[in-house]
Amino acid sequence: MKKRLLLPLFCLHACIQSVSAQTSTPSLEDTLQLNEVVVRGYATNRRLLETPASIGLLSRRDLNQRFGTPTLVPALNTLPGVRADERSPGSYRLSIRGSAIRSPFGVRNIKTYWNELPLTDAGGNTPLNALDVRALGRIEVIKGPSGSLYGAGTGGTVLFSGLGVPAGQTSVEVSALGGSYGLYGNGISVQTGKNNSAISLNYNHLQSDGYRDQSAVVRDNLSLVGSFNVSPKRTISVLALYSDLHYQTPGGLNEAQFRANPRASRFATATLPSSAAQQAGIYQKVGYLGFSHEYRWNDRIQNTTVIYGSTTDFANPFITNYEKRTDQGIGGRTVTQIRFPNGPVPTVVTVGAEYLRNFTVDRNFGNRGGIADTIQTDEELIARQSTVFLQSETELPARFRLTAGLSRNDIRYGFTRFSTRAAGGAPAIPLTRNFTPVWLPRVALLRTFGQNVSAFVSISTGYSAPSTQEVRPSAGGFNTTLNAERGTSYEVGLRGSALRNRLRFDVAAYQFRLTETIVRRSDAAGAEFFVNAGRTDQRGLEAQLSYDFLSPAYYTSPTAFFSLVRIWNSLTLTEYRFRDYKQGTADLSNNKVPGVAPTTNVTGIDAETKAGIYAHVTYQFLSPFYLNDANTVLADPTQLLQATLGFRHSLGKNWTIDIYASGDNLLDRTYSLGYDLNAVGNRYYNAAPARNGVGGVRLRVKW
Incomplete structure (x- = not known):
């Protein structure tokens, strides 16, 4: 293990590590240096160097070229402080600066947006698996609490953007891929850009038999993104998404079962059937339609207002029951920016509000071999969430910039249980849960040092x-x-570049003190429930370092062979512990929070030639971490090697072909890409695929 830590320790000693490895992309961002990259986080629309927050960036290269299998998981895991799991294909779980103890499945405690359109619903849930990575062009991840501008959530905020559409150009791209364990996918992307409009239409299909028994997946995604400049001051945008997803859920294994046959699904017990016998899985259809209106009164004042509607049809045959749920959501957000550039201290004021509402009908039935049986519960739930916020960003003398924000957050739930035969004809029971509105402040101070360093x-x-x-x-x-x-959260950060911008670094250290921490429990059947667990003390260090072996002058030379040769490293060190936490008579205070690796180290090498050959190698190491609150079960260390080799070439003026082959888990390790924490029966393990490969082709024509 000492050898594995040499690179991170060297990076720490070399001190300031980090960065824009996230911004390695074949698009414009690849040609930009750190002091030029613009981010949208906290509504600053400033250079990353001038943004007083920890923000991770994923470009189109990171999302759609570095890894062969089209999934968000490996790209997100290259960012320090971010951890994405996939317990079975299609079952995503995401945590930012925290553990996944709240999420047996799905994404919680994180706000997500597509531009200004909220994707996270009023109930705090995000259907991350309804997005297809092939339709994404960029992701920004704001790490740590961002409630002063984005509302409720202690983990962080994720900002999605679609594929860029070049002006004055129309293009069509078709793609196909195939790989191990019955993996197959295809897609088509149509883009057209005019002087006053840009439209992108994407359809993508993916299916796989799965590595484990009972782990097949079929997914179809359709997205439409359009932007129209209807006048010099007014822009209207539209986002339409539809996802049809079905994936089987194999269930967790205990350690003996995992070692003996990691491809097995959950076995039957004396009292419960197996996952396969119950046809356990998820059927999920998600529709989303949103509109955005941007109006610029003048060069000092502009407003963006969005509205959206969503619908979800969800079914989950489980070991013990069959859940059917329908959900309708509506919401909106308005943000106004006012600039005061000519005062003694230039200031930008951002003011706005957000309102989300969801209506959910949820019914549980018996499960008879994957078929819904007698109804057991009939319930309705209404969730409302409102936020108002104000932020000021002021340029002070001596290259200081002060950001101060404040928001008020109000969350309310209404619940009704209706009578069923199983309930013995009991009357309907209306309940409410209204949380006391809270004010969330944020203050940040940044100073730049020359053109290339800031803290x-x-x-x-x-x-x-x-x-x-x-x-x-x-x-x-x-x-x-x-x-x-x-x-x-208390945080300090340093980022910048050196050696004529060939070395780029980004380092942040933080301490996050959380009270009333929500943790997951499960009953004997494996059904989850949640409790508050006192306090947690979360300390971490995140660092990224990227180095270009060749100078910018070389890349611009007409005789250059390479267009990119880069090595990068992402390091995360954590120390997360419970405080004031008891389970019955057991005092678990000072125990480590499960699901969080003390050390995560990801190293990559990217190389591209002007002839069109490109290669990416990524190595990921996670040190062992605990799988339960009692700290009695420890995960194995994770060592994951991935590589992609491709060739992209122009065929005449209008055609481009891209052929690639990619390997995953090349060291052929038996590991779990997502654990069931605090699992009853010690069924913690969900085996990820053994060594596997995928190959694909993309053909694009433009005019």
Whole structure:
């Protein structure tokens, strides 16, 4: 292990590591240096160098070229402080600066947006698996509480963007891929850009038999993104998404089963059937339609207002029951920016509000071999979430910039259980859970040093009410005693570039103190429920370093062979512990929070030639971490090697072909890409695929 830590320790000693390895992309961002890359986080629209926050960037290269299998998981895992799991194909779980103890499945405690359109619903849930990575062009990840501008959530915020559409050009790209374990996919992308409009239409299909028994997946995604400049001052945009997803859920294995046959699905017990016998899985259809209106009164004042509607049709045959859920969501967000550039201290003021509402009908039935049986519960849930916010960004003398923000957050749930035969004809039971509105402040101070280095400090607060899937877990019922999480984060960061911008670094250290931490429990059947677990103390260090072996002058030379040769490293060090936490008579205070690796180290090499050959190699190491609150079970260390080799070439003026082959888990390790934490029966393990490969082709024509 000492050898494995040499590179991270060297990076720490070399001190300031980091960066824009996230911005390695074949698009414009690849040609930009750190002091030129612009980010949208905290509505600054400033250079990353001038943004007083920890923000990770993923470009189109990171999302769609570095790894062969079209999934968000490997790209997100290259960012320090970010961890994405996939317990079975299609079952995503995402955490930012925290553990996945709140998420047996799905994405919680994180806000997500497509431009200004909210993707996270009023109940705090994000259908991340409804997005296809092949339709994405960029992701920004704001790490840590960002409630001063984005509302409830203690983990962070993710900002998605679609593929860029060049002006004055129309293009069509078709793609196909195939790989191990019955993997197959295809897609088509149509883009057209005019002087006053840009439209992108994408359809993508993916299917796989899966590595494990009972782990097949079929997914179809359709997206339409359009932007129209209807006048010099007015822009209207539209986002339409539709996802049809079915994936089987093999269930967790205990250690003996995992070692003996990692490809097995969950076995039957004396009292419960197996996953395969019950046809356990998820059927999910998601539709989303949003409109955005941007109006620029003048060069000092502009407003962006969005509205959206969403619908979800969800079914989950489980070991013990069959859940059917329908959900309708509506919401909107308005943001106004006012600039005061000519005063003694130039200031930008951002003011706005957000309102989200969801109506959910949730029914549980018996499960007879994958067929819904007698109804057991019939429930309705209404979730409302409102936020108002104000932020000022002021340029001070001596190259200082002060950002101060404040928001008010209000979350309310209404629940009704209706009578069923199983309930013995009991009357309907209406319940409410209204959380006390909270004010969330954030203050950050940044100073630049010359053109290439900056440092910042920040204090931010976060608030995360239980999601609808936590107050109303899959087993049914409504938890009126579960409290919201509340925390304060203290952070210091340093980023910049040296050696004529060939070396780029980004380092952040933080301490996050969280109270009323929500953790997952499960009953004997494996159904989850949630409790508050006192306090947690979360300390971390995140660092990224990237180095270009060749100078910018070389890349611009007409005789250059390479267009990119880069090595990069992402390091995450954490120390997360419970405080004031008891389970019955057992005092678990000072135990480590499960699901968080003390050391995560990801190293990559990227090379591209002007002839069109490109190669990416990524090595990931996670040190062992605990799988339960009692700290009695430890995961194996993870060593994952991935590589992609491709050739992209122009065929005349209008055609481009891209052929690639990619390998995953090239060291052929038996490992779990997602653990079931605190699992009953010690069924913690969900085996990821053994050594596997994928090959694909993309053909593009433009005119």
